[in-house]
Amino acid sequence: MNDRVIKSYRFREERETDWHRLDHIIKKAEARGSAGLSDEDMAALPGLYRQAVSSLSVARSISLDQNVIAYLESLTARAYFFVYGSRTRMGERIVQFFRTDWPAAVSGAWRPTLLAFVCLFGPALLAFILTLNDSEWFWTFHSGWESRNPNATYAELRDTLYTEDTDIIDLLSAFAADLFSHNSRIAIFAFALGFAFGIPTAVLLAYNGVYLGSFYAVFWAKGLGYELTGWLFIHGVTELFAVILAGAAGFMIGGAAAFPGRHSRLEALRLRGEKAGNVIAGAVVMLFIAALIEAFGRQLINNDVVRYAFAGTSLILWLTYFYLPRRQPGDRA
Structure with missing residues (x-):
């Protein structure tokens, strides 16, 4: 002892x-x-x-x-x-996500982002051309009744782009919540469906693209292309960018499933899934911002020049945030 x-x-x-x-x-x-x-x-x-x-x-x-x-x-x-x-503390983790993890994941996924861009705007351009040449194509791309259709007059279409009623804050708040819920579902579907080699993701992006392109053609044919662009892109820069990133995240998962490379399929999905998760999490944040802009900014700002300035500024900010080279932790000065 x-x-x-x-x-x-x-x-x-x-x-x-x-x-x-x-x-x-x-x-x-x-x-x-x-x-x-x-x-x-x-x-x-x-x-x-x-x-x-x-x-x-x-x-x-x-x-x-x-x-x-x-x-x-x-x-x-x-x-x-x-x-x-x-x-790390929760606050530190959130700061790290916005400072490095999210922009690094997006900038590193430029190829699937470009593919998602093509899948969205390629069909949009096709639908725009078809509808502009034959308005009957509009009804092929739009199921159900849509008041902003080829039969609407110039005045009717223009009235939908501007509002004089500014006493609608409560209504706009509810509208923002509904928009965020709708758009985030689309983004999450685009991501979640990526496991099937990215094919459903491409189809979902194309579906939204033809809807957008045919809608745009209706206003363009009535001489309202300039006004619609400002109305749409004041929030659309952020919203469509988020949808493209969600599609890119889906393609990242699909690419790992289809082409695992030297890794096993499960290992490739795990590695890609971590980065894709950062991309889709950030895209949901962007959709929340876009819903607020759409419900408040787009409805309360009726000046076309201000709308274009807002859209252009937001595009520059997002591109700078995601793609401007930055120092990584541990880099020497």
Whole structure:
């Protein structure tokens, strides 16, 4: 019994300094996050963790004091998450998502984004040309009754692009919520359907494209193309960009399923899915912003020049945010 006590005392005396240092680093990280650790602490953390794990293994094998074993088990469990996992606070994680994760995922997915752009605007252009040359095509692309159709007059169509009633804030709030719900469903469907090699995603984008193109042709034929463009793109830059990104996320999943490369199909889906998840999560945020702009900005701003300025500014901001090269963490100045 005495030998065991002496052995436990010596074992602890030889290693306790490193345990206390590890404990001190973990407490700082728990209080202030990993950003609160110095470079010296970050460099020492993996080695101290491995030493603590080794000490725990030895302590268990020679049946040392149970208090020592319990202390080491707790210490190594706490340290594990900082060595191998992410223990950033929710606020830090959100900031990281918007600062690096989302734009990096979008800029890295430029090929599926370009494909989604073509799948949306290619059919839109085709439907525009067909409807402009024969208005009967409009009814092929639009099921049910649509008041803004080829039979509407110039005045009727123009009245839908402007509003003089500004006492509609409550109505617009409900309208924004409905728009966000509708558009986010389309985006999530475009993403979720990507598992079938991206084919349903392409079909969904094309369907929305022909709807948009034929709708645009009705106004263009009546000489309202300029007015409609401002009315549409004040929110459409953000909304259509989000739909394109959702389609790109679906194509990322479909590409992984169809062409896993050197990885297994499941491994390829896991790797691509993580980046695609960042893309679709950000796209939903964009749709929320677009719904607010559509419900408030588009309805309350009746000046065409302001609408065009707003649309152009939003396009520049999104392109800069996603594609302007930026320094990554760890890059040297």
